[in-house]
Amino acid sequence: MLDTATAQPTTHPLLETHRATLEEAAQALRKRSYYSRYPESPSPRVYGENAPQDGQAAHETTLNKDYTALQDQPGTGESVGDEKSPYGPTLGVRYPQLAVDAAMEAALAAMPAWRDAGAEVRAAVCVEIIDRINQRSHEMAHAVMHTSGQPFVMSFQAGGPHAQDRALEAVVAALEEQRRIPSSVTWEKPAKGEPIRMQKDYRLVPRGVALVICSNTFPTWNAYPGIFASLATGNPVVVKPHPRAILPLALTVQIARETLAEAGFGQALVQLAPEGDGGTLAKDLALHPAVRIIDYTGGPGFGNWLETEAGAQGKLVYTEKAGLNTVVVDSTDDLQGMLGNLAFSFSLYSGQMCTAPQNVYVPANGVDTDQGHLSAEEFTARLGEAISRFNADDARAVEILGATVNDEVRARASDVPALAQSLGGAVALDSRPVIHPSYPDAVIRTPALISVDADNLGAYTQECFGPVAFVITTEGTADSLQRFAGTVREHGGMTAAVYSTDEETLDQAREAAADAGVALSENLTGQVFVNQTAAFSDLHGTGANPAANAAYSDAAFVANRFRVITSRRHV
């Protein structure tokens, strides 16, 4: 039992180990300057001579067998799992099915000691978990690649160090908010004669079990903020992976449980709830009375259901769904840089990112560039050529493109002319199948462009997930900006970009972005891309438009995951 009368911060060996990291990261978050704890290069010079081979070997060892490391979870005795790599191979990993009620009981039983350990100890233990996850980044990269279909280097970076940085960001964001509440204060109110003196103790308490519902495309990157924000604020976490992307989270949960146990806490603070395709486990878990917090990444249908149905039960629901990511093209003084940058953004993971651009607004009277004025048609053609050139060589293209993750994406990408016709647009650039030298069965597709008229709202005001984007001809940049703000305000958007050489237009674009409630990237022509955000500096999502109701990781993302209970008495 915590002695609230003294309320000394608990000591723990990991506190000292990670104190400097936590201070450094907290400082970075306050400044929003560049900070990264986990190196993004998969190079053996960074991660160790044998890291690539060891990681691959470790991955291969897990395949085609039972995932025994999670067998100490409360289980039903059944196994689940039918993951198949978008690159072809069947993974064949069988995961122990969680016994839900027993798991919830175990989670709640582990909660008080974790709560009473205090915010600083929890943060230090979380850093230890993330550090250990980092040490297995190569193994994780294979797990992410063969569940999400991301190319290897991206799997390493987005699934590994970038996700780990976002995890650390969530931990320090949570720590900062918890630090704002003193553990104890002497309150002294002036009064006639003696002042009134009270001691007030403030105790941080978690809300209950936190459910994290993960996506197929970014199994770790989109899950870590919720997992670590909830864990750092004292809540036990149940991780519900997407049926086709269990392995990266099994590895994550295993490492978390091992670390928690070594640190003297209950393993049940982090549990995995896997299921095969077609189940209803996410829904069942969301409605379980023990669950008080839900983090979700995925389609708007289930996201809206969670917000409405679970929200109505007083659960906190943080969602990241989908939107219309927009590029407003006005003018540029670096056409080549702009086209190259956009080609990369469209190609990366074959557009299967919630942040990938989809709607490109081009003025009907064309685009001024450093290579002269281009008509709208010329610009569209140049963009198409840039994408084609970027993906010309299959062996190199597969390093950037991704394997299509599901039948829906494959169907859309495989018959772009039919799609264009159904939407009333015209194919400006068709998608091309690309053969992966190592995985000939993978369906890999280059980005397509469909030209549509600005009045054809139905065509471009729904998310078209995957390697298809729309070039939309507008009356001019003012019209583009108005459509940008209007469509994003109504349908949501995770990212936006503008290209213009005119300061006034850029100002207007900033106004439009503020009205739409979406972050804006201006004139990206180099090695920063609209679909990528940097932890500790860029917020991911804004919570200000329908695409997401929260942002990684601002105060609102963490502050409500714990509550403050005061006890007061005269002294």
Add this chain to the structure above:
Amino acid sequence: MLDTATAQPTTHPLLETHRATLEEAAQALRKRSYYSRYPESPSPRVYGENAPQDGQAAHETTLNKDYTALQDQPGTGESVGDEKSPYGPTLGVRYPQLAVDAAMEAALAAMPAWRDAGAEVRAAVCVEIIDRINQRSHEMAHAVMHTSGQPFVMSFQAGGPHAQDRALEAVVAALEEQRRIPSSVTWEKPAKGEPIRMQKDYRLVPRGVALVICSNTFPTWNAYPGIFASLATGNPVVVKPHPRAILPLALTVQIARETLAEAGFGQALVQLAPEGDGGTLAKDLALHPAVRIIDYTGGPGFGNWLETEAGAQGKLVYTEKAGLNTVVVDSTDDLQGMLGNLAFSFSLYSGQMCTAPQNVYVPANGVDTDQGHLSAEEFTARLGEAISRFNADDARAVEILGATVNDEVRARASDVPALAQSLGGAVALDSRPVIHPSYPDAVIRTPALISVDADNLGAYTQECFGPVAFVITTEGTADSLQRFAGTVREHGGMTAAVYSTDEETLDQAREAAADAGVALSENLTGQVFVNQTAAFSDLHGTGANPAANAAYSDAAFVANRFRVITSRRHV
């Protein structure tokens, strides 16, 4: 238009005027130590020789006529208002009815300039508003008294300075959260050769119109946190007063509008939406698409509807509803102090506080005190005597008791024997009518006590608003604590108190309070009461049990009322 490229903080004359106050208040909030800007004594020595008379005269001048100061709001041309003082007199004030759609348009039109003024200017303007409200505290006291039925000094304190301190607290809580985001940063990522350099600007944007639905009993105290938290974060506010407590908010809105106009901002940033009894305006406003934030104080029925229905539309909903405020009696070394303290808590405003104690758990084997061991029956009798003695003199009792605020409360208090019988309890102390020397028509009632058995859960697990409390005999203190935690976790609670001389029991009470998610007052025997909280130190509500989903005013109460929009570009 805000120049985001330079993002200089806007200057404003009020910035300098209130800089020191904002720093002092922000510092107090960080420390949670004693702080009050607005003196709670209505004495002429504090508020000026003529303040009491001037305030009363100003109040009387508003009665029985049109409230013309709000006629520049977008109106329908109709007037509304049928307020009647719980002390008897009809107020006769007619308020211009708001034209809702036009008002929403006006609010949204005023928003951009307020947004672009920045957090510091907004905070300074808010302090100016609150300072001016403070200057009219005597007038406000009459308005609060003759709408809520609170006695005069309480009306002055709770409706005036205490509410104003809570308003300032919300302003600085919001300012602190907004200050955490830098306006601009140069981000520099190491790279081969030159580092990648970007400028990133962070712009704070409001969510939209904020609706504040106010209560009958604490028209200002429960409204100010929401009003000022939303206003300070850039959101225009529409104030929907309770039909029977419009005047205090008309005065508030009038002062806010005058101040905003003088400070160079749109008056439509604060608007009043009054209606007479029986209307559906609160519901209509809550569902208006322009409304993005709702603060509510009142009964659980409508509060739950708001959480569910408005929440399902993605609106932020902050509610304070009702619960089972509990006192666990174990033992005391100051029986007289304890009984006096509890008698005051039950009597204040005749129990019509959301924080008034309702359920008193007493162990069947009695209570050890400094005046010897008392059986449960003896303790109950002593508590009843203390309440009776406290309210023995009508002329003095009306300074603490309140006028009953509605028929439901009056019915309950006027026939306690019938109520006791219907609940299966026994009258331990009947309620007594008290005649107010100045307001003979007012229905004023002393607190009643009903004894019930702990097994009679139905009797005491619903809120019994007004001057009726339950003494519940339990198997012992362990049973009391278990019932306390269980009933509050399930049905909610705003406050809790424990009396014990045993440190271990106090520790267990703290555990129970943490489990229940409610703040705990221990062994109050002096001039601090369980139903009162101090701004800047005590949180009001916890958001951790069903009585309220938020707390005045922690980070979670303010951090989600604004969003951050980034724009980034290479430099």
